[in-house]
Every structure is written in C-alpha cells, then in structure tokens.
Amino acid sequence: MRIGFIGLGSMGKGMAANLLRAGHEVRVWNRSLPAVEQLVRQGATAAGDPGEAFDAEVLISMLADDAVTRAVLIDSGALASSKPGLIHLSMATLSVEFIEELAVLHESVGAQLIAAPVFGRNDLAEAGKLNIAVGGPATAIARVQPLLDVMGQKTWPMGEDPVNAAILKIATNMMLISAIEATGEAMALTQSYGVGNSDFVEFITNTLFAAPAYKVYGPKIAARETEGAGFTLRLGLKDVGLALKAGEPNHVSLPVASVLRDNLLDAVALGEGESDLAALGVRAIRRSGQE
Template sequence: MRIGFIGLGSMGKGMAANLLKAGHQVLVWNRSQGAVETLVKQGAVALKHPGEAFDAEVVISMLADDAVTRSILIDSGALASSKPGLIHLSMATLSVAFIREMVEAHASAGVQLIAAPVFGRNDLAESGMLNIAVAGPQAAIAKVQPLLDVLGQKTWPMGEDPLNAGILKIATNMMLISAIEATGEAMALTQSYGVANTDFVDFITSTLFAAPAYKVYGPKIARRETEGAGFTLRLGLKDVGLALKAGEPNHVPLPFASVLRDNLLDAVALGEGESDLAALGVRAIKRSGQG
C-alpha cells in the first residue's frame, strides 16, 4: 500500500519503520530531518512538503498537539489539496474541539478521517505492540486494518464517531498520570517509615497493581530515572489540560486532574518539561523532604 507518514518523533519513526518492514511504500515528512534520513536508508521516500504525503492511498499523522497538527495539515493546505476518497489515520492525542474541527475539514475535502490514537511508549511502537483505539467510517477502517495489524498488537473498535477514540485516549492518559502521582506519593509515605522503594514496587506490581502503568513507572520512580523520556512532563501537562477542557462542556468535574495539572505545571515551570513522566512521581518524594 502507498502510505504518506507525517510526524517522525519518538513514536512515529518506529511506526513508519514497521510499515516499511511489512513491505509497504512509505512516503515520509518531518520538520527535522534526522529521522527522515534514517528511514530513507530503510527504503522510505523523503518528501519536501507535507502536502505530498496526501498523494497516497492512506495518510498517517503522528503529531504532537492541536497547534502542530493544524499548522501542518490544515494551514499548509495539505488537507485541502488531497484527492477525494483518501483515508487519513490520525494517531495522535488531540482535543475534543479540534477533533470536531478535523471532522468538518475532512468532510469538506472529501477525505475519510479515522481517529486511531495509540497506547504504549516508544519501545512498543518500535516492536509493533501498541494498542490502538479506532473510530471512523467502518469501510475505511476495514481497508486500513492490515496497517493497524502491523502497528499494534490489538485494535479496539470505538464506533463511527472519531471523537469516541479521542476521548478514550484523553481519559486513559489522565488515569496513567494519576497512577504515577499516586505511586510517587505512596512511595514517599512508605519510604518515610523505612520501607525500601524496591520492596514497595516489587509488592505492588506483583499484587494489587500488576499492570503496565505501575510496572513501567514504579521502577523508574524508585531509581529516580527521569531522563530519556518516552513521554515527557510537558506532554502530560497538555493531556491533563485536554481532560479538563473536555469535562467542562458536559459539566464533568475532574478534581484530581486539577491537582495533576498544578503539579505538572510546577514541574514544567522549574525546567523539567522534557523529563520523563516518571519525574512526576519523583517530585512527590522530594516534596516530602526525602531524596
């Protein structure tokens, strides 16, 4: 299949590489050229303008946020210049308001939009073991299912409305960040009474919280490992903000999300925005006066 791929960050570059390995023709565009050059060596075709990616059967975008997505896909004229019938797989975490805007823009351009946000860090993107929620026209989803099977271990159907997949991603990211904050606070409490962080993590990840969120981030917090971010504090702040904004029009109170927002905002203000999300749990320990 001929695929245009826009956005080769920590997640996108591994995803594009897997599509190449599966034998697809992949046309790549990215703002910085390092990842482009790496993928060209693997057989990808480099593009000079994001609009060129829309000269394909399917376009996949994996971009940081609303503003970047709007700039690259809409303001650049890329979407408007696409051929009718094209399928666009939007795989990033975007706001409710912007997903609605995207639905209208795609309908005007005659492009079929599928929201397909991914769940997992960059190591799972590289190994093709992501979980992917999908929502959009069912016939279009059926056509791109072979691509989704390359990129992820399982596809989770969420219906016809792209917003369904988008809000699922926002809500689960909020839950993940909540788990990290709670782990850090609990670790601070147990450490203050003499329980080793490693013993605490071994126990919780083998009993009550034997789930990836705790198994990945618990050891990182215990080791105070905040570098080499797969998911940064800055992105966490963005995602918690998306949850709070999504809750307002439907009058859904999210009091703990407000706490998370303030803790993340504090960390970013202190220069930790590019640290791994585990830094949120580490800060909970430091607030208790412990190292």
C-alpha cells in the first residue's frame, strides 16, 4: 500500500519502520531531518513537504498536539491538496474539539478521517505491539486494517465517530497519570515508615495493581528514573488539559485531573517538562521531604 507518514518522533519512527518491513511503500516527512534520513536508510522515500506525503492511499500522522497538527496538515495546505478517497489515520492524542474540526475539513475535500490513537510506549511501537483504538467509517477502517495489524497487537473499534476514539485516549491517559501520582504518594507514605521502595513495588505489582501502568512506572519511581523519556511531563500536562477541556461541555467534574494539572504545571515551570512521566511520582516523594 502507498502510505504517507508524517511525524517521526519517538513513537512514529518505530511505527513507520514496521510498515516498511511489512513491504509497504512509505513516504515520510518530519520537522527535523535526522529521523527522515534514518527511515530513508531503511527504504522509505523522503517527502519534500507535508503535501507530498498526502500523495498516497493512506496518510498517517503522529504529531505532538493540536497546534503542530494544525500547522503541518492544515495551515500548510497539505490537507486541502489531498485527492478524494484518501484515508487519514490520525494516531496522536488530539482534543475532541480539534478532531471534530478535522472531520468536517476531511469531508469537504473528499477524504476520510479515522482517529486511531495508540496505547503504549516507544518500545511497543518498535515491536509492533501497540493497542490501537479506532473511530471512523467502517469501510475505511477495514481498508487500513492490515496497516493497523502491522503497527499494533490489537485494534479496538469505537464506532464510526472519530471522537469516540479520541476521548477514550484522553480519558485513559488521565487515568495513567493519576496512577503515577498515586504511586508516588503511596511510596512516600510507606517509605516514611521504613518500607523499602522495591518491596512496595513488588507487592503492589503482584497483588492489587498487577497492571502495566504500575509495572512500568512503579520501578521507575522507586529508582528515581526520570531521564530517557518516552512520555514526558510536558505531554502529560497537555493530555490532562485535554481531559479538563473535554469535560466542560458535558459538565463533567474532574477534580483529580485539576490537581494533576497543577502538579504538572509546577514541574514544567521548574524546567522538568522533558523529564519522563515517572518524575511526577518522584516529585510526590520529594514533597514529603524524602529522597
């Protein structure tokens, strides 16, 4: 299949590489060139601008946020130049409001939008083991299912409205960030009474909280491992903001998310925005006066 791929960050480059290994024709574009050059060495073709990437059967975008996606896809004129029949897999975490706007814009140019946010860190992206939620036209999803199968271990259908997949991603990211904050606070409490961090993590990840969120971030918090970010505090702040914004139209109160936003905002203001999300839990320990 002829694919355009825009956004080769820590997640996108692994996803694009898997498509190449599966034998697809992939034309890539990224704001920084090193990632493009790396994929070209693996067999991809470089697009000179975003519009060239849209010259495809399927366009995949994996961009950081609403603002970057708007600049690259809309303001550049790339989406407006797309040919009727194009299927766009938007695989990043974007706001409900922006997904709704994108759906209208795609319809106006004869393209089909599928919101397909991914669940997993960059190691799972490289291994093709992501979970992928999809919302969009059933016929379009069926057409791109072979690509989803290459990039992920399971596809989770959320109906024909792209918003459904978008809000699922926003809500679960909010839950993940809540779990990290709670783990850090619980570790601060148990540590203050002499329980070792590793003992705490071993217990919770084999009993009450034997789930990937705790198994990944519990050891990182215990080891105070905040570098080599796969998911940064800056992105966490963005995602919690998306949840709060999404709750407003339907009058959904999210008080925990409000606390998370303040804690993340404080961390970013102090220059920790590019630290791994585990730093949120580490900060909870240090707030208690412990190291």
